[in-house]
Amino acid sequence: xxxxxxxxxxxxxxxxxxxxxxxxxxxxxxxxxxxxxxxxxxxxxxxxxxxxxxxxxxxxxxxxxxxxxxxxxxxxxxxxxxxxxxxxxxxxxxxxxxxxxxxxxxxxxxxxxxxxxxxxxxxxxxxxxxxxxxxxx
Amino acid sequence: xxxxxxxxxxxxxxxxxxxxxxxxxxxxxxxxxxxxxxxxxxxxxxxxxxxxxxxxxxxxxxxxxxxxxxxxxxxxxxxxxxxxxxxxxxxxxxxxxxxxxxxxxxxxxxxxxxxxxxxxxxxxxxxxxxxxxxxxxxxxxx
Numbered sequence: 001x002x003x004x005x006x007x008x009x010x011x012x013x014x015x016x017x018x019x020x021x022x023x024x025x026x027x028x029x030x031x032x033x034x035x036x037x038x039x040x041x042x043x044x045x046x047x048x049x050x051x052x053x054x055x056x057x058x059x060x061x062x063x064x065x066x067x068x069x070x071x072x073x074x075x076x077x078x079x080x081x082x083x084x085x086x087x088x089x090x091x092x093x094x095x096x097x098x099x100x101x102x103x104x105x106x107x108x109x110x111x112x113x114x115x116x117x118x119x120x121x122x123x124x125x126x127x128x129x130x131x132x133x134x135x136x137x
Numbered sequence: 138x139x140x141x142x143x144x145x146x147x148x149x150x151x152x153x154x155x156x157x158x159x160x161x162x163x164x165x166x167x168x169x170x171x172x173x174x175x176x177x178x179x180x181x182x183x184x185x186x187x188x189x190x191x192x193x194x195x196x197x198x199x200x201x202x203x204x205x206x207x208x209x210x211x212x213x214x215x216x217x218x219x220x221x222x223x224x225x226x227x228x229x230x231x232x233x234x235x236x237x238x239x240x241x242x243x244x245x246x247x248x249x250x251x252x253x254x255x256x257x258x259x260x261x262x263x264x265x266x267x268x269x270x271x272x273x274x275x276x277x278x279x
Binding site (some may be wrong): 002003004005006007008009010011012013014015016017018019020021022023024025026027029030032033034035036037039040041042044045046047048049050051052053054055056057059060061063065066067068069070071072073074075077078079080083084085086087088089090091092093094095096097098099100101102103105106107108109110111113114115116118119120121122123124125126127128129130131133134135 | 250
């Protein structure tokens with residue numbers, strides 16, 4: 001049951017990425033190109049996603065626990081540390097170079113573009129390195 | 138140039154938000170793709186490997202579902218500069234896990250939770266994203 005739910009929600013999330021245009025790096029790079037071929041579409045993606053998630057989260061949190069799991073697992077940290085600046089800064093540079101963030105990179109995987117087939121393994125190596133470095137403190 | 142698609146982008150965004158809301162309601166978890174993908178790699182702490190793999194499998198399958206329903210294969214333009222894509226992938230993977238989130242975890246779920254940490258993270262990655270495209274397209278040629 002949990003597997004089916006996760007598969008279905010991954011599919012829904014991915015369909016959202018494809019329909020919205022977020023899965024197309026050309027569209028992402030044009031969104032980020034404020035002073036060139038600016039395409040503001042992705043602001044509508046963020047807006048639509050945040051509004052629905054905001055309302056949905058409020059409804060979900062009216063319950064004591066989720067429908068299919070024993071408890072909510074929410075981030076509890078409040079501090080702004082160096083990692084919260086350095087990590088997103090590096091992520092944004094990579095996003096601006098390739099036009100992929102993690103979700104769209106996975107939706108692009110099966111379409112098999114050579115750039116994607118290089119990007120996704122490199123991304124996984126980067127994720128592994130960050131986890132390994134964090135483990136060492 | 139890419140076409141301005143406010144309606145499709147709004148509807149797609151709402152589907153993303155719906156998926157995130159349902160993941161919290163049903164499973165109690167945050168739909169952050171870098172968190173889900175990063176925790177597929179060792180060390181494994183909780184027993185949720187299969188659930189995370191199923192979610193990622195759904196992402197991978199999505200363009201084929203859209204293609205089958207619309208009858209039009211999903212088109213996209215990906216850079217063929219492979220060394221550039223390798224560097225981009227490393228930075229996206231490292232940075233998103235190091236900063237505890239990406240466009241989905243911080244940008245969608247974090248902002249929807251009104252998290253100050255996610256507001257800072259989103260401002261920073263949007264900023265360096267804009268700056269990187271400016272440098273690549275306008276400062277050092279285009």
